[in-house]
Each structure stands twice: as C-alpha cells, then as structure tokens.
Amino acid sequence: MLFNSFSFLIFFPIVVGFYYLIPSRFRLIFLLLASSYFYMAFVPKYILILFFLITTDFFLAKTIATKEGANRKIFLFFSLLANIGILFVFKYFNFFNTNISDLANFLHWNYSPALILIALPLGLSFHIFQSLSYVIEVYRGKYPAENNFLTYALYVMFFPQLVAGPIERPGHLLPQFKLQHDFNPRNVRRGLERMLWGFFKKLVIADQLAVFVNATYANLPSDGITLIVLMILFTYQLYCDFSGYSDIAIGSALVLGYNLTENFDRPFASLSMADFWRRWHISLSSWLRDYLYYPLVLGWGKVSKVRLYSSLFITFVLIGLWHGANWTFVIFGALHGAYLVIGSVTEKIRQRWANFIGLTKMPKIRQAIQILVVFFLASLASVFFRAENVSQAWQVMSHLGNNLENIFDYEYWRQVGRGLGLWRGGLGMVTFIAIVTMELFQYYQAKYSDFYFFDTKPKIVRYGWYYTLVLTILCFGYLGAQTFIYFQF
Numbered sequence: 001m002l003f004n005s006f007s008f009l010i011f012f013p014i015v016v017g018f019y020y021l022i023p024s025r026f027r028l029i030f031l032l033l034a035s036s037y038f039y040m041a042f043v044p045k046y047i048l049i050l051f052f053l054i055t056t057d058f059f060l061a062k063t064i065a066t067k068e069g070a071n072r073k074i075f076l077f078f079s080l081l082a083n084i085g086i087l088f089v090f091k092y093f094n095f096f097n098t099n100i101s102d103l104a105n106f107l108h109w110n111y112s113p114a115l116i117l118i119a120l121p122l123g124l125s126f127h128i129f130q131s132l133s134y135v136i137e138v139y140r141g142k143y144p145a146e147n148n149f150l151t152y153a154l155y156v157m158f159f160p161q162l163v164a165g166p167i168e169r170p171g172h173l174l175p176q177f178k179l180q181h182d183f184n185p186r187n188v189r190r191g192l193e194r195m196l197w198g199f200f201k202k203l204v205i206a207d208q209l210a211v212f213v214n215a216t217y218a219n220l221p222s223d224g225i226t227l228i229v230l231m232i233l234f235t236y237q238l239y240c241d242f243s244g245y246s247d248i249a250i251g252s253a254l255v256l257g258y259n260l261t262e263n264f265d266r267p268f269a270s271l272s273m274a275d276f277w278r279r280w281h282i283s284l285s286s287w288l289r290d291y292l293y294y295p296l297v298l299g300w301g302k303v304s305k306v307r308l309y310s311s312l313f314i315t316f317v318l319i320g321l322w323h324g325a326n327w328t329f330v331i332f333g334a335l336h337g338a339y340l341v342i343g344s345v346t347e348k349i350r351q352r353w354a355n356f357i358g359l360t361k362m363p364k365i366r367q368a369i370q371i372l373v374v375f376f377l378a379s380l381a382s383v384f385f386r387a388e389n390v391s392q393a394w395q396v397m398s399h400l401g402n403n404l405e406n407i408f409d410y411e412y413w414r415q416v417g418r419g420l421g422l423w424r425g426g427l428g429m430v431t432f433i434a435i436v437t438m439e440l441f442q443y444y445q446a447k448y449s450d451f452y453f454f455d456t457k458p459k460i461v462r463y464g465w466y467y468t469l470v471l472t473i474l475c476f477g478y479l480g481a482q483t484f485i486y487f488q489f
Contacts, residue, residue: 206240
C-alpha cells in the first residue's frame, strides 16, 4: 500500500481511530494485524518470508542470550546466514550469476547461468537490517532478548517504516511498544503536520520532477548544460522522494504516539562529503558504521590509516550494493567512498590552500563554496544511481562538458528549459518555487533546532501554513499513485 494512494487515505484514519478506541491491552496485536494487512496489499505471499525471519531471529536471539562463549557465535552465525542468505537469493543471486557467466564467456569456459525469476519483496533490505541490528545488539549484550513474540514481530513489521525505513535500533523502538500510548492532541497535530510536509515534498516536488527527469532520460541529449540541470533535478527528486517518505513515516508513527529515528538533516547544507553522510539516510549510514565499518577497522590487529581508508571504501561500496544489484549502484557507492577517502587524505592540504588564498578570513564565502562543491559531487554520483546501466551513465558523464561556453547565454538557458519541458504548463516554475520554499523551511527548522518551530507562532500563522500546504498539494501535486524510489530496495 502506497502512502500516496487512496487506499492509505482510508486505511490510516481507520487504524488511528480503532487504535485509540480499543483497550490498550489489544493495541499491539491490532497494530500487528494492521501492519500485516498494509504489507500484504503489495504481494500477499511475501509476508511468509517476513514471518520466517521474525520467528528465526526471535528464537535465535533468545538462545544467544542464554549461551556463553563460542556457542553464542554459532547462533549469531545462523541468524546472519538466514537473513543474508534470503537477501542474497532474492536480490543478488541473478546479479552474481550473470557476472560469473560473463567472466566464463570471457575466459571461454562453458557455463550456463541459472536465473531465478522472482520479484524482490518490497523493503527486504530494510527489515533484514532492522532484524540483524536486534540480534547483534543481543549478542553484544547491549539489549536483552525480547520475551514477547508479538512485540518483536511488531518491531520488524511496524507499518509506518516497514517498507523503506528509517531502520530502527531495538533500544529505540522496542521499549516504546511496552508503553501505553493514550490519545495526545499535540502528537496527532504534529504527526499530521509532518505527514503533510512529506506529501508536499513527494507530490509537489519529487513526482513533478520525475516527469521532467524520466522524459529526458528516455531520450538523453548531448548538451552538457542540459545534462547538468538534469542531474541536479534528479538529486532533488531523489531527496524529496525519500525524505518525503521518511517524513510521512515519522508523522504517521507520531500520530499513534511513537517516535521514529530522523533519517535526514539538511544534507544539501553539508560542508564536506563526510558531513553529507552524517545527514543523508542517517539510519543506513549509522547502521553500516556500527556493524560493518567499526568491525572492519578494529577487527584485525593494529589500526592504521591504510586500514581506515580501505574499510571506509569497502563500506561505501557495500552501501552502493545495498541499494541494488547493478554495477551502477556499485559505482555510486565507490564514488562516495572515493570522495571520503580523498577528502580525508587532502584535508590538511585544502586547509593550507584556504589559508594561502585568504578563504579562512571569509567563512561565509568558504561555506558557500563547500556547500556547492558537495552538492555537485553528490549530484555527479547520482547519475549512476539513476541510470539504468553503466552505458547510460557514461553517456551522461561523457557529455557534461559540451557547450559549456553558453553558460552565460540567457537565450540558451531558455532553450534548455524548453528541452527539459520545464515551461510546459508552468509546472517548472511551480516546482522551483516549491524547492525554494522547502529550503527556506529547512533553514528555519535548523535555525530553531526544531521541525515544529511553527508551534511558537500565532495560530493564524500556523494554520495558514497548514492550509497553504494542503492547497498547494491539491492544486499542483502529482496525484497519481507514483511509487517511492526506495521501495525497490
């Protein structure tokens, strides 16, 4: 069930109404049933995979908690095998088998790949990572094994974040299921406000940008300026699509009284690529930092710069591969890994250069340059995220320098806009205004260190903001049920 569908518009109020009307002792089972229905609205039979993983990890974690020494590692291994094995079969088997076949053909070996013709269950990577975080935390002794099967099942299946996160840790979400959540008008209002903001980003910005981006990618031009604008538009589309989903997830959970992890923190205001990944897809980057990067760095012998950099690069290659079984995603991750390694290696050189040319005496200008560079590098990597294959990505990358001499030609920019379809029906201007509005809102959100800074404003201002968002969505939003980009992961 898509958040931006008519079905969810009916489903969510019914769930909220029944949740607060029924006795508190029945609420967890009701939420679990509602979450099961939500997931089965996509492909019903795939709930059996979730049930298998939930049952397996629940009992393995309980066993780990009762064991000592090497025996604990055996049961942790079984959990890793079950989760990663299912993820590999559904998501990566065909990718690796096809590449083995290509290698065999190159070496003139006789090998016929066996491919599995099955669809990837929605959100498989998300709930597997969430399950693994629970088992690993129990293994490390940082969280006790859960005794209530229904509570643990809901931890994995909680519908607001079931399909595309945020990826929750057991210490943050599980204790919330053990509390009684009475109706709280403030939580409901704030949750609805957060959902409204997510729908604004998804329907008014992301889905409208998708119209321009998809049409242009279907018939790629060779003009460099058009391609640069295209990759910037997709970067905003990707951000608004995924952060919009996160806002709706966080908001819908808050209406029910639950607090989910923040997943984005103004990533386009980052001053470095390391800063970017502290702000972008926070739940994934922090998960891989804690459960992959730190073990790689600290797991074998003395920590050295070579190990730090190689572990960092490996982590980001795997971040890319996590996104999808395609070489484009591997390159996407490798690019970000290279950005971070190069940024770390050259940090002192860049600082000396900034001192030499006097940038350190102009901090605002320096920050603006850093923000623009980080945004451009992120947009450059997003080409591989969006492209269907490496050839298409290279087609974009290899033509970025074409016709840049026209960058100051106003008439040329009008032609670029026409080529992208930005002037059609005025939607390009509406989308531009929506992006500016979003950036201004996020600026004040950071300034006040509070998403809900409108709470301190007069009611006429606060409700004027709500009504403006609603009217903008109804008048200019893409109201077709356009799927979320991260559902494929």
